[in-house]
Amino acid sequence: MASRLRVEAVLFDLDGTLVDTLPDITWCLNQVLLEHGCPALTSETVRGYIGGGTTAMSERVAAQFGIVDAVALHQRYVALYQHNLVQFSRPFSGVLELLEGCRQLQLPLAIVTNKAEEMALQVSTTLLPQNAFGPILGHRAGRSLKPQPEVAWEASRRLSVDPQRCLFVGDTEIDLQTARAAGMYSAAVTWGYGLTPDLQAQAPNLCCEHPAELLRILQRACGAAHAFTEHGDTVKSY
Template structure:
């Protein structure tokens, strides 16, 4: 098949479920709050399904599930607890550090775009990811719309001085892929995180991979010339 040009000049990463496995700390903190409210605890798999839409949405869903009237108080307690336990159990996914080193060698600008609060995102990145890796780290803060609204992705592209149409948005949930589409960016679904593979595939991402090493191979292609191929479960569509 003839190669087609697919210029990618910057990569925007989601954080939770894409670069870092934060599920253990999120689950631990959420269960502490539930116990304080006399509620049963949740499994990591259940909490996994709540991640992606931001902390407020997660707490509201849990409060509704257990009939807790004061979701605001529950949210405030969770945030206070989580702030002090951000990286108790969280770790980068296997292969992510090698992926980021590969990106450094490619000299491609990187950003983190997450629905986690910006302060927490920076703390997690500072503690668990290589220093000076990301040109910008953007998370939720007052006045900024959450993903899948495209505003934060556009802001990241502006800060990296790259046209949004030359950006690749990498994430593990439908919200990330919808963000990429809304922002006019290429999308890459990663299946090692918290999203379900069929749901990700239903969003028709431009790329899909099962391991960080596969994503790096994709980047080595799309930062120059992309070929349609399938390798070790990692797929690239032809354009």
């Protein structure tokens, strides 16, 4: 199905969209479980816990292993993870080229993540191009987590772009729900941590299997003054 979109800014999720942080998250979580005498989790299991914030992840893990004090588990995980943010994490293949392409298109970019903002800043500063993004917005006191739309609206305000002209790019259902709640276009990426059928069930405007596919769409959009009709790529409308 063809769809005509107008995109003037792009908001990216971080974990599972721009950077593969699963190896460090898994390593740190398993270190904490080891301290509790629990068996290690596979990366595939941990993958299913990512997206809703570390508190929710810790609560699910605590429930799984019968650990009474989920708060203490969470605190220990955060303390360990903040010192091991980029031990094994790397940008996904093709992401650096996608960001460079967006720079050439002069598209304003932002990061909107449920990761703690201080950690998000460190990961992006270490692994992604300098000055690639305007606002880098993560979780902090007083700010709602995705899928609540407030943080996405904050990003669009800081970029001075109407939410209806923003494309929200993410790898989980939470990201797509955030886009819908914020009145933004949505792009599901299947190279991250979400399951493709679950993402497709959210009826995103775009569904991309590789960063190069998303870049091609954006290049065609900007080549037509930010208005485009796609036929060859996977493009859907609500």
